[in-house]
Amino acid sequence: MQAADKEGIANKVTALKNGDEAAFAFLYRRYEAKLYTFAYKLTHDATEAEEVVQEVFLKVWEKRASLDSSQNFDGFLFTIAKNLVYNKAKQRAYHFAFQKYVAAYESNICHHTENKLEFEELKALLEQIYTSLPPVRRKVFIMSRLQGLSNTEIATELNTSTSNIENHLNKALNFIRQKLRGHEVVYVILLSFLKL
Template sequence: MASTIAALRKGDMAAFENLYQALGPKLYAFALRLCGQKEDAEEIVQEVFLKVWERRHLLDEGQNLDGYLYSIARNMVYNRARRRVYEFAFTEYMAATGTGTGCFTEEAVAYRDLVKLLEEACATLPPVRRRVFEMSRLEGKSNSEIAQLLHTSNSNIENHLNKALKFIKERFRDYETAYALLLLVFLPDVSANLPLVAMNA
């Protein structure tokens, strides 16, 4: 693999094509397993190899190239899932508040600020708890699926998830609309049946 990386660093297109042929199908299967959408998986594979080519001069001949590509793909899947959840939450929030188009920009800016705060709060969670939280709320996996993937018990997953939710809610308790957004983003089964006034209470 070191020779492949050395060739890539020199801009060897043949080496790049060989890498694509060798790892493309495996990377596609990996992305498909994570995101569940064929079109998304195909796009992610294309984006991964594009990024590798654009950053080929930064590759280290001693690094695990396979692992590097899988890591890029995994991050892309999670980022796409996160964006879609936020977009859905924002749409629901705008509809629930009855915000007019004239206030859209102001609301969007406020929303992005809250999203940033939310991501910062998630980043402070312990690694395993953050992973459980993301798998549950961003990837839509059930507690039993997460327990199986992480080789632990359902009760342990529930414990991590409850503590994560309690921590994040506490971080947002001083923001008037943040709790509503939090429910819309991470507790859709609850927020779907609650009016905005109740969520802000």
């Protein structure tokens, strides 16, 4: 991006910060296609990619007062998009795990509330485990097990070797196995889904 172009974007961000709707519309048109392509590459789903774009700009509008025109606006947008995609992937994993959990105990409907409480514990445990992983390893795990990308696709995306991805994934899975010891029910539920 040329200096004049950067300055133009910075001016639009400043205008947006002051609530200028025309500046918002300009930035939306400017970045919509790029963000869609980025989100689609991560999700492989057109509808979800469109939702990510909408949510990114909703967040931009909501946070407009705290925008910094000297900040790299491109980077800001793509960071929001990436976080949205990963959070959606985690929510899908939780939903899947809960469905499996309820199916395993559906014969005992009267314990539905108890199941929900235990699911919240499961969700908290998974969140704690994900957070405990080093950032790159967490990213590799999410891309592999939650987004369904192959090791080669992940290596290409992260600009590294397939063996490096395999190493990260093996370490992540070993770590998760250790953390799930003593949680037999959770382990059984996640066994096939996460391929532990």
